[in-house]
Amino acid sequence: MLIEQENSVKININAFQHDLISWFKNEQRDLPWRKDQDPYKVWVSEIMLQQTRVDTVIPYFNRFIDWFPTIDDLADADEDKVLKAWEGLGYYSRVRNLQSAVKEVKEKYNGEVPNTPKEIAELKGVGPYTAGAILSIAYGIPEPAVDGNVMRVLSRILTIWEDIAKPSSRKIFEKAVRELISHEDPSSFNQALMELGALVCTPTSPSCLLCPVRDHCHAFFEGVQTELPIKTKKAKTRDVQLAAAIITDSTGKIVIHKRPANGLLANLWEFPTIELHHPIQNSREYAVNLFNQNHEFEIKLEQTIGQVDHVFSHLVWNMKVYTGTINAKFQETEEWKLVSFEEMKEYAFPVPYQKMFKLYQSL
């Protein structure tokens, strides 16, 4: 059976499905979320895998399922513990949205992950890719699950020259998947496209000589596989200057602060931090003043212990790190706490503050 794509590329669909799925069944990696088809576990794995490599996700997935084995366990958990389970994984709104959606499934769907495109796409944090992934992998429904791998693989096989950085391009690839997908085994088909992208059809120097669908690949036939996909570059990051301090009381406990519920690193914990908006502010005296302007209690900065730099996807933090002490006026609140070394392990800190604490401990 042959189909005619919009760009006049012909594919033998049955042979393509067979070659792709056979390869996947023989060569797929042994991954913890492939041990069963529990929709909850498939869901958790797909959220973790957003913009995150398989090797990074594996230990997080195992611990997360250990801590929250079922939808009920996650729905009933404290958010601080949920964030602790995600600590270091990044994009923390993923797990806050996941817990929110799990609560909705518990209440509205009696704890059963819905299996219709409309219902599942309405869940918080579930976009077009994740909806298709859960529907196909957990329920065997032939829906496209188009991620970066799939766009790269199909841009090569079908020589699609659309800019995959543009949001509108995803529809082109979803249309292609709808025409190509196996209705006998949508789960293997979708996973195989992604597995192929991860193991063979890689961004740079794809292993075409090992590719199970090389004979179907128009980019390989034309010798343009390294020119695809087309992807425009994104704007570069901006620098943010910060001063942050490890502040202790007379007993050696440390001041920590809960970040706001919205924006960067929402609801995670940090050491007292201020932004230095102007170069002129980039001095110790100024930092002291700014700390004490912005906080009820009085802080005394003792010494500068170094610098921590941290790169985010859209900005760079340059943090000057101080130590200091507080006076007796400090009072604990919901967002300002005094904790011991041991108690710190209970709170989720983003990586820049983990770097900062490591620097402090190395003194």
Add this chain to the structure above:
DNA sequence: AAAGCGGGGCT
């Protein structure tokens, strides 16, 4: 359509 949102590994 563009920007915000983490962190690590590879080139």
Add this chain to the structure above:
DNA sequence: AGCCCAGCTTT
């Protein structure tokens, strides 16, 4: 120093 990664939400 970029680029990429099993993307989604908000503006």
